Amino acid sequence: MSLSATKFVHPITTPPTSRSSDKPLFSTFFGSNHTKLRFNKPIVAAQRRSSSAASTSFSPVVAVSSDVVKEKKLKSASNLLITKEEGLVLYEDMILGRFFEDMCAQMYYRGKMFGFVHLYNGQEAVSTGFIKLLKKEDYVVSTYRDHVHALSKGVPAREVMSELFGKATGCCRGQGGSMHMFSKEYNLLGGFAFIGEGIPVATGAAFSSKYRREVLKEPGADEVTLAFFGDGTCNNGQFYECLNMAALWKLPIVFVVENNLWAIGMSHLRATSDPQIWKKGPAFGMPGVHVDGMDVLKVREVAKEAIERARRGEGPTLVECETYRFRGHSLADPDELRDPAEKAHYAGRDPITAFKKYLFDNKLASEQELKAIDKKIDELLDDAVEFADESPLPPRSQLLENVFADPKGFGIGADGKYRCEDPKFTQGTAHV
Amino acid sequence: MLRAIRNKSILPAFSAVRAFSSSAKEMTIREALNTALDEEMSADPKVFLMGEEVGEYQGAYKITKGLLDKYGPERVLDTPITEAGFTGIGVGAAYYGLKPVVEFMTFNFSMQAIDHIINSAAKSNYMSAGQISVPIVFRGPNGAAAGVGAQHSQCYAAWYAACPGLKVLSPYSSEDARGLLKAAIRDPDPVVFLENELLYGESFPVSAEVLDSSFCLPIGKAKIEREGKDVTITAFSKMVGYALKAAEILAKEGISAEIINLRSIRPLDRATINASVRKTNRLVTVEEGFPQHGVGAEIWFSSLHCLFSVQLVNSWKYTNLLHLLNSTSVIEESFGYLDAPVERIAGADVPMPYAANLERMAVPQVEDIVRAAKRACYRSVPMAATA
Numbered sequence: 116m117s118l119s120a121t122k123f124v125h126p127i128t129t130p131p132t133s134r135s136s137d138k139p140l141f142s143t144f145f146g147s148n149h150t151k152l153r154f155n156k157p158i159v160a161a162q163r164r165s166s167s168a169a170s171t172s173f174s175p176v177v178a179v180s181s182d183v184v185k186e187k188k189l190k191s192a193s194n195l196l197i198t199k200e201e202g203l204v205l206y207e208d209m210i211l212g213r214f215f216e217d218m219c220a221q222m223y224y225r226g227k228m229f230g231f232v233h234l235y236n237g238q239e240a241v242s243t244g245f246i247k248l249l250k251k252e253d254y255v256v257s258t259y260r261d262h263v264h265a266l267s268k269g270v271p272a273r274e275v276m277s278e279l280f281g282k283a284t285g286c287c288r289g290q291g292g293s294m295h296m297f298s299k300e301y302n303l304l305g306g307f308a309f310i311g312e313g314i315p316v317a318t319g320a321a322f323s324s325k326y327r328r329e330v331l332k333e334p335g336a337d338e339v340t341l342a343f344f345g346d347g348t349c350n351n352g353q354f355y356e357c358l359n360m361a362a363l364w365k366l367p368i369v370f371v372v373e374n375n376l377w378a379i380g381m382s383h384l385r386a387t388s389d390p391q392i393w394k395k396g397p398a399f400g401m402p403g404v405h406v407d408g409m410d411v412l413k414v415r416e417v418a419k420e421a422i423e424r425a426r427r428g429e430g431p432t433l434v435e436c437e438t439y440r441f442r443g444h445s446l447a448d449p450d451e452l453r454d455p456a457e458k459a460h461y462a463g464r465d466p467i468t469a470f471k472k473y474l475f476d477n478k479l480a481s482e483q484e485l486k487a488i489d490k491k492i493d494e495l496l497d498d499a500v501e502f503a504d505e506s507p508l509p510p511r512s513q514l515l516e517n518v519f520a521d522p523k524g525f526g527i528g529a530d531g532k533y534r535c536e537d538p539k540f541t542q543g544t545a546h547v
Numbered sequence: 548m549l550r551a552i553r554n555k556s557i558l559p560a561f562s563a564v565r566a567f568s569s570s571a572k573e574m575t576i577r578e579a580l581n582t583a584l585d586e587e588m589s590a591d592p593k594v595f596l597m598g599e600e601v602g603e604y605q606g607a608y609k610i611t612k613g614l615l616d617k618y619g620p621e622r623v624l625d626t627p628i629t630e631a632g633f634t635g636i637g638v639g640a641a642y643y644g645l646k647p648v649v650e651f652m653t654f655n656f657s658m659q660a661i662d663h664i665i666n667s668a669a670k671s672n673y674m675s676a677g678q679i680s681v682p683i684v685f686r687g688p689n690g691a692a693a694g695v696g697a698q699h700s701q702c703y704a705a706w707y708a709a710c711p712g713l714k715v716l717s718p719y720s721s722e723d724a725r726g727l728l729k730a731a732i733r734d735p736d737p738v739v740f741l742e743n744e745l746l747y748g749e750s751f752p753v754s755a756e757v758l759d760s761s762f763c764l765p766i767g768k769a770k771i772e773r774e775g776k777d778v779t780i781t782a783f784s785k786m787v788g789y790a791l792k793a794a795e796i797l798a799k800e801g802i803s804a805e806i807i808n809l810r811s812i813r814p815l816d817r818a819t820i821n822a823s824v825r826k827t828n829r830l831v832t833v834e835e836g837f838p839q840h841g842v843g844a845e846i847w848f849s850s851l852h853c854l855f856s857v858q859l860v861n862s863w864k865y866t867n868l869l870h871l872l873n874s875t876s877v878i879e880e881s882f883g884y885l886d887a888p889v890e891r892i893a894g895a896d897v898p899m900p901y902a903a904n905l906e907r908m909a910v911p912q913v914e915d916i917v918r919a920a921k922r923a924c925y926r927s928v929p930m931a932a933t934a
Binding site: 229230231278281282283287289290291292293294295307308309310311347348350351352378379380381385386387452508509511513514515518525 | 599631895902
């Protein structure tokens with residue numbers, strides 16, 4: 116049962132046009148993949164629309180894997196998608212994600228972190244490709260595999276590492292843990308353990324920014340929300356309910372599916388009647404796009420368009436990123452069910468290696484510059500681990516803090532006064 | 548490896564014979580649950596398993612190991628991640644006479660399906676006036692594990708036990724696990740079977756009787772794990788182990804504690820609890836879940852209610868109230884028997900924190916039980932715990 120990327124190379128027929136012709140549907144795959152399209156010129160936004168309208172006469176478009184496109188990209192050297200600075204930023208972010216997750220694994224096996232830890236190795240292109248295009252005010256909602264989303268969004272590595280160690284200096288003061296990363300400053304809304312739980316929350320965040328813009332008439336309230344979730348989630352009812360409402364109300368949200376083909380030990384193909392998740396977007400009246408999630412530049416191109424679409428107020432987009440996780444579902448998962456050939460195939464398509472090659476081949480960066488970045492990140496992480504190690508455990512009194520925004524919610528005590536005002540309140544036994 | 552698994556699930560009579568010749572066999576909870584499922588599935592072809600990762604992954608906690616190979620994919624169903632969907636499907640199948648055993652990866656995830664558990668399963672027999680019975684079992688780990696955070700650590704015993712139409716069981720030892728699961732599968736009503744992740748690997752001695760394939764424990768009967776005469780401690784699931792350890796410590800101080808393993812949260816075995824309270828005159832209830840409206844609160848009331856029922860028994864106006872105060876057929880004055888206020892030990896009234904030291908404070912520990920028992924015996928220790 117080896118799944119190679121070729122399984123995803125299939126003719127994508129364009130979906131039937133929507134009833135209202137003013138809604139262009141982005142089901143054709145665009146971006147640097149133009150090689151396999153019928154149209155060999157680089158596709159620019161305006162042309163894309165006309166091409167999709169024209170393609171109702173069924174010109175099949177093929178989604179390809181990155182190795183094919185890489186070669187073509189080299190030949191059109193003048194058509195570079197990023198500048199040097201941007202390239203280095205992307206590289207640094209992916210390296211930070213990768214090294215951080217490797218450090219987490221080390222720390223877990225040394226007993227410094229505990230519970231459920233889900234690592235993101237292999238999927239960095241999706242996080243970097245999307246989140247690096249956001250402003251600080253934009254919202255990101257994630258699942259339990261959220262360390263790298265937090266880092267890409269800007270939460271300092273120190274805070275994330277302390278949180279994982281369960282220390283008081285963590286981004287959630289040690290109360291959340293690996294699966295529940297929140298940051299008000301960086302607008303990271305979590306961190307949810309339940310599959311599908313983050314999607315309605317993200318839809319709500321998008322609703323709030325649209326509400327602020329249109330009802331409260333706040334100028335500049337054009338925050339976009341990104342909801343990240345996996346292939347397993349796409350079988351959950353909440354996903355469909357939110358696709359419907361987001362499209363109905365034209366909410367500024369992008370639904371990003373990180374399809375890594377596996378939900379713990381359940382293969383996507385065994386769990387889904389129609390495995391092509393991007394197709395579910397047009398069913399609800401929004402564009403559905405499939406992109407190679409192992410290629411950060413392709414992801415970035417798709418992301419740019421989807422995010423700008425949302426910011427302009429044109430509504431949601433469903434983006435399916437075909438990606439892969441190199442490690443098991445969590446550090447407690449023996450990962451026995453996945454075919455080693457499949458793992459090897461995707462290991463060969465490591466997004467960081469591919470991007471490095473791109474940078475070298477297009478002379479955007481030299482070996483030394485990238486090595487310097489590697490070293491910088493190593494030092495950053497060593498510092499983060501040291502900081503987390505030396506940080507104090509949460510004090511005893513923290514157990515009862517933050518249960519309510521207004522701690523009077525603990526009620527009136529035996530002496531007739533609010534319990535939270537009694538200094539001995541936090542010194543009880545397990546039953547407080 | 549598969550062959551070894553197959554051999555393991557050979558008729559338990561075989562291993563029962565071996566047990567006679569050797570000392571009591573030890574069995575982990577995992578094995579107990581696995582063998583119980585295996586035997587029930589082979590005895591009744593209408594029993595099938597449904598849940599996430601129960602098949603090819605051999606069970607998220609390896610409880611259903613080997614069952615896919617033995618019974619095939621039609622009877623061991625790997626579902627997509629859609630609790631509401633597959634629970635509903637299970638309930639619908641049970642309406643038509645099949646006997647599904649639905650596994651939730653943890654009972655926290657059952658919240659996505661709770662509408663079906665309560666509205667479709669628990670209430671159906673009543674709403675249809677007995678036409679539809681729902682012989683379904685919902686099982687999975689419940690309560691806190693280690694360091695898994697707020698959304699993976701809640702105890703649902705109180706929530707499900709509040710609902711009429713459901714039976715709620717919570718085993719402690721391997722004997723409980725085997726007997727209660729078999730009873731649950733054979734039961735014609737919906738049963739919520741609350742296991743505990745941290746107990747799965749623990750071994751308990753089991754007698755030959757337990758290993759027999761027709762072994763079954765009655766639903767609604769608690770077990771007195773340890774006899775005592777000074778204080779009654781009720782507990783269920785993992786807390787029984789803690790209570791037993793506390794009893795050892797108390798014994799050294801001259802306090803003889805009677806430990807009741809509730810086994811069945813709904814229906815609660817009030818008779819056993821009341822009889823024990825009448826004997827010892829002191830009660831400590833222990834649970835891992837949140838304190839308000841918890842199992843301890845219900846047991847407290849059980850020992851209290853008899854006071855009201857005795858006083859009102861002669862007043863015709865309150866006869867209806869009598870019927871509502873369910874359970875014990877003999878009306879006794881348990882309240883009058885209490886020599887000290889009931890001590891309730893429960894988890895902290897906060898969502899479970901992640902940090903290891905905070906988590907330890909949020910869940911009852913053996914010291915908390917010891918302290919509470921001493922308070923009940925008027926050998927009080929100050930409330931503030933030592934750090």
